[in-house]
Amino acid sequence: MNKVLDVQNLHVSFDTYAGEVKAVRGVTFSLSEGEVLAIVGESGCGKSVTAQTIMKLNPMPPARIKEGSVQLGEHDIVAANEKEMQKIRGKEVSMIFQDPMTCLNPTKPVGKQIVEAIQHHRHLSKAEAKAEAIKYLSLVNIPNPEERAKQYPHEFSGGMRQRAMIAMALSCNPKLLIADEPTTALDVTIQAQIMDLLAEIKEKTSTAIILITHDLGVVASMADRVAVMYAGKVVETGTCEDIFYRNAHPYTQALLKSLPSVDMNKTQRLVSIPGTPPDLLNPPKGCGFGARCTHCMKICHEEQPPVFKVGEGHEAACWLLHPDCPSAAERGEPDEQ
């Protein structure tokens, strides 16, 4: 399979008055054609920064790519200048944002906003572009697309606006679609519809999708592979099964434990991970999760854990996986299994 995106050891920092905020600290992942990669993690762990860096959407400065490479098809994103990026954005890679209520220009008809994207990248006449826009609106299941294209965003409901955003994102056949928490701002029934739509797109096109979310339920239904991020690093990657059933990193385990289940007692409190993520102005020397980890050892505070191979395509960065690591009993912890 063709590799669409290859991110190697990406470091992104923000220069602020308080100092350098190391938002992304060495992220590596890749994506093949038609694959869906989910990036999960709590707020502020660098998911969105990683995604926006792929399109160079975050304003630079203050943002800065410190290290690493991002290869999108044949394009080297790190080296690309603004002019080249304008050709790549929307055509090679496009993005759906979190809040559809504010993502469309309120003073332009929805159809026109899609036509704009089409005309910018594909050399079509106005009439052809219009026909294409209507085609994509019907692809995302918007009824009466001809009529709807003439309407303004405020005449659309939230779910329909997100559909229109998806139509716009798909209108130039991008190789990669980044969905940055596409359902967070929508209510639950609409969330399901949007996820169904994304699944449908995955079937119909060869577009690879990066799905950024903190909703693990969404991940399970759709992702081929999952990358769990914490404090600017990918702590575990693997297939959906790897992450849900054979997870190796304590953070992944803690995250899954905090997921409320259907058969939970109503009076039971929701489980949360104690503590807060580290301050990325001064990230810890060792493992970012160390301070909150129940299995934390001396070495975890001393040195960054390397990435260990857990299984085929399943990797985790945790000292527990080191061959010399003592077993739980030897560390004096109650065995959880």
Place this chain on the structure above:
Amino acid sequence: MTKYILKRVGYSIVTLFLLVAITFFMMQLLPGDPFTGEKQLPAAQMEALYAKYGLDKPVWQQFFIYIGNVVQGDLGVSLTYNRAVTLMITEAFAISFDVGIRSICFAFIGGVLLGTLAAIKRGKAADTVAMIIALLGVSVPSFVVASVLQYFLGLKLYMATGMRIFAITGWEGFNSHILPVVALGFGSLATISRLMRTSMLDVLGQDYIKTAKAKGLSQSGIIFKHAMRNAIMPVVTVLGPITAGILTGGFVVESVFGIPGLGKYFVQSIQGLDYTMICGTTVFYGAFLIIANLVVDIAYGLIDPRVKLEG
């Protein structure tokens, strides 16, 4: 839409009536009368004049006669010039309007561009320069701007180059238009550019600007196709009052540049207690202001599709 406009016109008539009534009665409170001059006229002559202009009747009667005439489109005869007020206003306003419209265009286009530039170059030298210009415009009164322009661009430049690039006074030919238009519009340009800068900065932080960028549009494409129309809305809102301000406040600049506009009559009529002229110009300016605001409200609906004008 029709219902909305009709309703607004209805309100406007009530407003105008109140305006006339208040002006009329406040005017009567002023000491003296139009015929008290440096020379004392004989009592018989004064009475004859009062009778001629109907000033011998009780005030409330005068008021209803006046209102009756205004409804028929007759603003009376100027007590100073002995000419029809309507005619004088039409003549003089044609010139004032010309000066005003040019100033408004100058202020609007200049202000929008300056504000946009400042917003794009936020924190850089261009921003600082633009905002210093705006600060000067807001704080320096128009007659000072007018005199400074006359002195440096009208006089000094002429002396230095020997060419009459800008005429110092009058309203004939393009080279005489530039200085008064700049002097009159400068304050509004400053207000508009400050407003535009704030509004543009706000719009540039919106999500749909990120969407436009993610589509692959260039910076200028984003500014002109997406940001401008949204950012300009607050400016359009203040355009009504600004228009009124420029058109009614033009008399200072008009007198500095010796332009025969309506402002001159407006000031003179108050000084000379020319009752009909005071009322006439007030009614005229009032009506103009009301219409300007109505036009702005309708324009607002055209720019922002979310605004529905309902009655």
